[in-house]
Amino acid sequence: MNKLLKLSIYIWVIGLVLCAQAKNSPNIILIMVDDFGYECVESYGGTSYSTPNLSKMAADGAQFNNAHAQNICTPSRVQIMTGQYNVRNYTRFATLDQSQFTFGHAFKNAGYKTCIVGKWQLGGDENIIQSMGFDEHCLWNIPGATKERYVSPTFLVNGISVDYRGQYGPDIQQEFAEKFIRKNKDKPFFLYYPMTLPHYPFQPTPDSPDWDPNRDPYYNNTRYFADMVEYLDKLVGDLISVVNTNGISEETLIIFTSDNGTDHRIISYQNGISVPGAKGKMIDDATHVPFLVYWPGMVSSGLNIAGLIDFSDIFSTLVEVADLDVTSDVLSKQDGTSFMPLLNASKKEIRTHSFCWYMERTDMTDIKSFIQNKDYKLHSDGRFIKKKTDRFEKNPLNDSELTAYEKTLRNKFSKEIEYYNQLRPVRIPYNNSEPIIIPGKIECEQYDLGMPGVTYYDKTKGNKLNGFWRSDDVDILSDKNIHQITDTEKGEWLEYSIEVSSSGLYELDITYSSLKDSAISFSVNDKCISGTIRLPSTAGKRTQMHCLEKNLYLMDGSQILRLNIEKGGIQLDSIKIYQK
16 A cells, blocks of 8 residues: 555544544633623624624524523633532632632543633632633633733733733734634634623723823723623624534534623613613522523524523533533532533423522621522512512512412522521631641631631621621731731630641741730630630730740641630731741
C-alpha cells in the first residue's frame, strides 16, 4: 500500500473518530446575562426593546415559558454551577464554597476543553478558576479585575491582570469567547459565558450615538438600558453566527438565560403591562427569566415549552446530554432533573414544583423561601399566591376562599418547604466553608454561620450597631474596615470551625479594647481548654495583648473552638494563635 493511500485512510479514520466524538460529546455553550427579566425579550411579549437575535433563537429552537433562577446574582450562580438548591450549599454573597463540585469539574473530567468568560463574583483568587475545572478564562469581578466592567476595564485573562484602556469590556470578552470556539471547533468544548451586560451602571455602548471610550467608568443613566439590551442581543447573535459559520451548529447545544430579574430602576412593557424590575424581591418577576435553547437537528424549531424548570435542572441536563461521569455522591445532592424530555416532547412536565431559598445576609436569621408550580406559590411566611391573577403578589389568597384543590395544594407545598429547609446544614464555617487553619488568625466577627444557640449566643435581641455586616443578634462595631465584637456580656459565646495542623500548646495574641477589666475563656466540645483569661482595661484604646498566663492545648484535626465571655465590656477584634 502506497504512502498516499495510507495517509488517506488515516485521515478518513480520524475523521470518523472525530465525528463520533462530536455526536457523543456535543459542544456546550451556556450564556447567562446579568439582571435581565423575561419581560425584556420580544418573543416573550416584551415591547420596550429590540431583541431580534433572541427572537430568532427562539424561532429556530425552543423557548421555555416557565423557567426560574434565584432572585439575585450569587445564589443563581451557585445553583447553576452545582445543580443544588441554595439551602444545601450557599454560604454568603459573592462566594462559591470551594469544596463544591461544579459543572466545570464534570466537563474537565470528561476531557472537554473548558472556558469561562464574563463575570465571576464568587470569591477566591486567581487560582480558583483552574481549581473549578476551567482551562481558560477572561473574567471580571475577581482579584486582579476589580475596576468597573464596561469602559476601560481590567480583566483577569488566564491568570494575568490586563488593562483595556479605551476599550469596551463586553467586546473584549466576546472576542475571547469567539476565539475559544474557533480554536476548539474540532474537539468537544464547554463555554460558560456569564455575560456582564446589562447590569448597572447603565451606560452607552459602542453602538450608541454618544459612545465615548473616555467616559467615566462609573457613569450611570437608566436611559441607556435599552442600548445595553440591544448590544447583548447583538453579541448573542454574533456568537451563534460563529458556531454556524464554523460548521458545528449541529454539534453544539446553546442555552441562553439570565441570573435573575431586571434591575428595580428599570420599567419595561410586556403585552401592554408595565413591569417594574424585581431583582432581589421574592415575587415572580424576580426569578422568572428568559430561557432559550438552540441546537439544530436535535431540537425542533419553534418549540414553546410550558413545563416548569429551574436552574438546578441545568446541571442534570448537561450531565445527560454530554454523558458526563459524575459520582453517586454528587448525584445524590442534585435537586434538578434533565429537561431533555421537554425538548424531545417525550414529556410535558419534568417536575411538580420548584423551590427557592434565599439568605440575604451573612447569617441564618434573614432567610426567605417559597415553593411554586406554574399556577400557585406558597411563601414560607404563609402567603399563598395564585400567580395567573396576581402577578405582582399583592393579594394573597385567604384561607376562607380556597377551593378544596387549593387547600390540598397548600398543605402539600407547606410539607415540601419543611422538607427542603431541613436540608440546610446546622452550621457552616464562615470562611468560605473552609475551617480556619491553626496556626493562624481568627477575625472575631467571622464566627460560623448558623442559628442562635448553635454557632453563637447573644443575650440582647438585635444587632444594635452594624446590621449591614451581619444581621443576627451579635453586636458588631465597624470603623474604617475594622470590625469588632462589642456590647459583650457574661455568658455570651461565639464558635469557630478550626483545623489544627498539629497537637500541642498554642500561644495567643489578643487584639481588643475595653473601658474596664474583662475576661474570656476558650473551650472545645464544652470542655474548657484555657481557664479564665483576664484582659485589663485599655482605656478604650485598641491594643494587642500577648497572653502570658494561659496557653491553649489543641488536638490536631478539625474542631469547634468556642470563645466564652466571662466578664463583659470588651470589644474583640482578632485572636492570633501560634504554636509555642
